Amino acid sequence: MEQNDVILYTLIAYGIGLVGIGVWARSRNRDNTDYFLGGRRLGPWLAALSGSASSSSAWTLLAVSGAAYSWGLSALWLFPATLSGFLINWFLIAPRLRVLSRETGAITLAEIIAPAEFGAARRTVLRVAAVIVLFCFIFYIASQFEGAGKAFQAHFGWPREAAILTGVAIVLAYTFLGGFWAVSVSDMVQGLMMVAAAVLVPAAALVALGGVGELAPRLAATASPVELSLTGPFTGAMGVAFVLGTLGIGLGYPGQPHVVNRFMALRDGPSLRRARVIAISWAVLVYAGMLLLGLCARVLYDIADGEQVLFEVSARVLPPFVAGIVLAAVLSAIMSTADSQLLVAASSAAHDWNAGSPGHTSGLSASRLTVVLLCIAAALLAIFVAEDIFTRVLFAWHAVGSAFGPLLLMRVLGYRVGARGTLATLLAGFGLTVLLHWLPQTPGDAAERLIPLAVALTIAWVCRNSGND
Secondary structure: OHHHOOOOHHHHHHHHHHHHHHHHHHHHOHHHHHHHHHOOOOOOHHHHHHHHHHOOOOOHHHHHHHHHHHHHHHHHHHHHHHHHHHHHHHHHHHHHHHHHHHOOOOOOOHHHOOOOHHOOHHHHHHHHHHHHHHHHHHHHHHHHHHHHHHHHHHOOOOHHHHHHHHHHHHHHHHHHHHHHHHHHHHHHHHHHHHHHHHHHHHHHHHHHOOOOHHHHHHHHHHHHHHHHHOOOOOOOOHHHHHHHHHHHHHHHHHHHHHHHHHHHOOHHHHHHHHHHHHHHHHHHHHHHHHHHHHHHHHHHHHOOOOHHHHHHHHHHOOHHHHHHHHHHHHHHHHHHHHHHHHHHHHHHHOOOOOOOOOOOOHHHHHHHHHHHHHHHHHHHHHHOOOOOOOHHHHHHHHHHHHHHHHHHHHOHHHHHHOOOOOHHHHHHHHHHHHHHHHHHHHHHHHHHHHHHHHHHHHHHHHEEEEOOO
């Protein structure tokens, strides 16, 4: 049997399994609390692995390994950047948000930052928040579908459009049917596959290299001085900016609705404490593995597109069946983020948009229709507006993180920010990120990753405990 046949059959079996999860989960959805938050009954393994997988998309498996391949040692800053985000979320945000969401009955992040005390202004705040989520997540979801296109192109030579639409169909099927339960269970499976790929492929690459001891001397012999520098081509103040900008990636974690909703869904405190250990361990294995893979690939192969490193290496060092599992792991990364973001974006459109209206209710039919429409919009963006995964993901990541992160931080620390302050924070964090994204790039994108967040946090801090003003 040809290698591509083995890979294709593996993926077909995997896709059928995901749709089966969606069918199973359909019966567990009685209302929007079930559809969007799993009835707040998530255990530690489900919460930790699904939350980790949904925060670590195709960007992790493709773009992080690609950055290590293209940048050299300066990509190592991505490890403390992402790990710090996990630590902030699980130790600072998660325990307080779990309790706060139960006390307020909130099922979305927007409801947390816009409580009922806002009165008539709450509807405006919720709608602005919904627009920001929809805008950012359409870009983010499109990047996942772009990753699917690269995966199928690398192994099968499929047309890019057909590859993207295949990934869209699978994600849409089980998200539409099963909602949060289907997304969380499938994300747990996908999280396990991601960590397996992040351990297996770098290990095989090290064997091909001749062992761990061969990596450093061969890097030193083949890499340029820039590629061996921890600040890349930047020195002095620009080098500091590069490091701070890269570390700033971790500061975006608290503001990600598709990640923090797992904290709102945890069933109890003991589950949270166990989930914390699982999630941090997962992050260490996956991110260290991808950086190691990129560095190994630098001295082993000449690869035209850095974001194809995982595919290229697995195809050369692994048996066909195992290479099929690796490709499934990449699609796992894509789908585990796309499904969570589809669900959060649907909750923004179907639930948050009118949540501030008297007597508002939103049914499951409206929520499922929103999932379909968002999936179509993201697919069209992926097909007609091509962009590298690394750039597109980080733009969406920081736009939504700078808008929501400071407000969530204020809330979990016990401060209240009034309606006007909340609006100002949302617009400053989001608007400045969009503006700086279109201006000339700074080292490590420091301006885009740090300035909007700092300005938004300052506004939230100044407006804390300001009632409904």
